[in-house]
Amino acid sequence: MWRYFVKRLGIAILVVITVSVISFGLLRLSGDLAQIIAGEGATQAQIQETRILYGLDRHMVLQYLDWAGKAMTGDLGRSLFTNEPVFQLIATRLPVTATLAFSSLLLAICVALPLGVFAAVYRNSWIDRAALGIAVFGSAVPNFWFALVLIYIFGVQLRLLPISGSASWWHFVLPTVTLSTMVMPQIMRLTRGGMIDALDSDYVKMAWAKGLNPGIVFFKHALRNALLPVVALSAVSLGFLLGGSVIVESVFSLNGIGSLAYESIQRADFPVVQSILFVLSFIYVLLTLLSDLINARIDPRIRLY
Amino acid sequence: MADMTDACPAPILSVRNLEVTLRTPVGDLQATRGVSYDILPGETFAIVGESGCGKSIASMALMGLLPRIAHASADRCRFDGQEILGLSRRKLSRIRGNTLSMIFQDPMTSLNPVYTIGDQLTEVFVRHGKGNRAQARERAVFLLERVGIKNASARLNAYPHQLSGGLRQRVVIAMAMMCSPKLIIADEPTTALDVTVQMRTLALLAELQKEFGLSIILITHDLGVVASLSDRVAVMYAGQIVETAPTAQLFADPTHPYTQGLIRCIPSYGTPDPDSELSTIPGMVPSLIGRQKGCAFRNRCPLAFSDCGQVAEVALQKTGEDHAYRCLRPHDSLIAHWRGLHGESV
Structure with a gap:
């Protein structure tokens, strides 16, 4: 187990470094930063001055090392637009997005896992078809539209739930429901597929032959084997939710990291964009590592690699 | 071998007319037809036949492990004094893994x-x-040691992938023994094992059976396995038992042409001519979809005649104490045919 952990950790670190290089490089390639920072009407001399001021005249490798060194101490630079420290900026916005992402994933799993299990156990029954219907609906309906429908029903008509802002937990209910429909179908279908494979397996037949109760057969013997891909998918989905909630955030006027990224790209605030990219990928890598470790807990065979 | 004449102990399992039907998209498939047998305490009863002959599905029906598309019915299916077919899942689960x-x-x-x-x-x-x-845990260690696994208490913490195939099958055998069952259904217990491990596993089963007085239903396609382990045999073909006899008698006087064919297919070391080809039974197992008429083996049978396709159903004929076969031809001519195949040697 320890060897496996160290190996995974090593790979994760390499991935983080690679991602940082790419995120650093991409922004430099997108245009002359000095010109963008100096503004549209700037003269050549002003641009040159800006270039030296921001250290953009140095070699790319030096610039990267400088940035990476500071990043490791938590110094991600300052916003070109508001001059706030980027770290501060992200620290105020990330919790909103993270709360949204985690609660959406949690909700999605709480719905998808039992639904997937039941759909597999009662294969081709009405439960299975209903679950399939929900899955198709969830993946086919655009979430901004679904968000508007929810706002209309629960916010405007029934007046049950707040529809914008992040002042209380209640404000997160509608965005969470909206966002969870994005990831719920895949998790449900994957659970169903894994469960069907497991239920047809010899070890589940063996479990029945041992006279075990249905609950033990389904949840102890079958589900644990069906869970591996679900864990991996959940980690990926969480990363996706962290980075991909821009639209939902804007519909519900949540000031999350998605909207910060959107604003910063429009303003060409490159230290912020770059840092968001980096922080999100860092979290993503962390989640993947976590899912690898959970899977190693679930399945002893994985610990061999 | 159980002695039928002195005292006839009540069978541990008594099956009469077990019928399993599979509902397939192209029609109902009769997986087994009129399967009947008794298993006495402490005996090994082998069910032998080609794949698809219904030998496994008949036992799955006993365990209540049939696939959803299957339906089983029987006049009687009495295990340990209790009717087990159609028992509720809850009641069945108290028997499974326990006495069966x-x-x-x-x-x-x-x-x-x-x-x-x-x-x-x-x-x-x-x-x-x-x-x-x-x-x-104590019981598990005892049984693992009994099935020949060294260092048993440490092995309890091992995962299946850390054991070899032979060891795993020993674990599976130990698992079947955990609750001291009265009857074990062994479905091709050695088929997936290396040849070198097969005989040891069979010997182990035989030992355990003597030691704990269990009955075993041994399902196999391998007559070699039958010969080495079982007391009595039922040969199945196309969902029916075509011959049943004490093991020694089956090998000495195989009566049904299918049994004869199966036995002829066993390669032996003592063949006089090393260039002689291995025997096979020509043809294919018939489709079991829809109602069957006549003898199912007639298209592959060297002794078939016009009546074989005419009769509605070929009945089991008794020959001797515990020997029956399902063929229209008289016993003498069948035995004569077998002797003829082997010249004077038998």
């Missing part, structure tokens, strides 16, 4: 990969109220 247990074909897939051997062994013991976890 099963050894599956492939030890590589029949153990759950994500739980330790110990966990899988002990859960069945605890489930059937035989004792607490500590007693279950």
Whole structure:
């Protein structure tokens, strides 16, 4: 187990470094930063001055090392637009997005896992078809539209739930429901597929032959084997939710990291964009590592690699 | 071998007219027809036949493990004094793994990969109220040692993938023994094993049976396995028992042409001509979809005549104490045919 952990950790670190290089490089390639920072009407001399001021005249490798060194101490630079420290900026916005992402994933799993299990156990029954219907609906309906429908029903008509802002937990209910429909179908279908494979397996037949109760057969013997891909998918989905909630955030006027990224790209605030990219990928890598470790807990065979 | 004349002990399992039907998209498939047999305490009863002959599905029906598309019915299916066919899942689950247990074909897939051997062994013991976890562990260690696994208490913490195929099958056998069953259904217990391990596994089963006085239903396609382990044999073809006899008698006087064909297919070391080809039975197993008429083996049978396709059903004929076969031809001519195949040697 320890060897496996160290190996995974090593790979994760390499991935983080690679991602940082790419995120650093991409922004430099997108245009002359000095010109963008100096503004549209700037003269050549002003641009040159800006270039030296921001250290953009140095070699790319030096610039990267400088940035990476500071990043490791938590110094991600300052916003070109508001001059706030980027770290501060992200620290105020990330919790909103993270709360949204985690609660959406949690909700999605709480719905998808039992639904997937039941759909597999009662294969081709009405439960299975209903679950399939929900899955198709969830993946086919655009979430901004679904968000508007929810706002209309629960916010405007029934007046049950707040529809914008992040002042209380209640404000997160509608965005969470909206966002969870994005990831719920895949998790449900994957659970169903894994469960069907497991239920047809010899070890589940063996479990029945041992006279075990249905609950033990389904949840102890079958589900644990069906869970591996679900864990991996959940980690990926969480990363996706962290980075991909821009639209939902804007519909519900949540000031999350998605909207910060959107604003910063429009303003060409490159230290912020770059840092968001980096922080999100860092979290993503962390989640993947976590899912690898959970899977190693679930399945002893994985610990061999 | 059970002596039928002195005292006739009540059979542990008595099956009469077991019919299993599979509902397929192209029609109902008669997987077994009129399967009847008795199994006495302490005996090994082998069911032998080609794949698809219904030997496995008949036993799956006993365990209540039929696939959803299957339907089983029987005039009688009495195990240990209780009718088990059509028993509720709850009642059946008290019998399964307890007094009636099963050894599956492939030890590589029949153990759950994500739980330790110990966990899988002990859960069945605890489930059937035989004792607490500590007693279950004790029993598991005892049985693992009994099936020849060294260092048993350490092995309890091993996962299936850490054991070889032969060891895993020993674990599966130990698992079937956890609750001291009266009857074990062994479905091709050695088919998935290396040849070198097969004989040892069979010998182990025979030992355990003597030691604990169990009955075994041995399902196999391998007559060699039948010969080495069983007391009585039923030969199945196309869902029917075509011949049943004490093992020694079946090999000495195989009566049904299918049995004769099967025995002729066993390659032997003593063949006089090393260039002689291995025997096969020509033709294919008939489709079992729809109602069958006449003898199912007639298209492959060297002794078939016009009546074989005419009669509605070929009845089992008794010949001797415990020997019956399902053929229209008289016993003498069948035996004569067998002797003829072997010249004067038999």
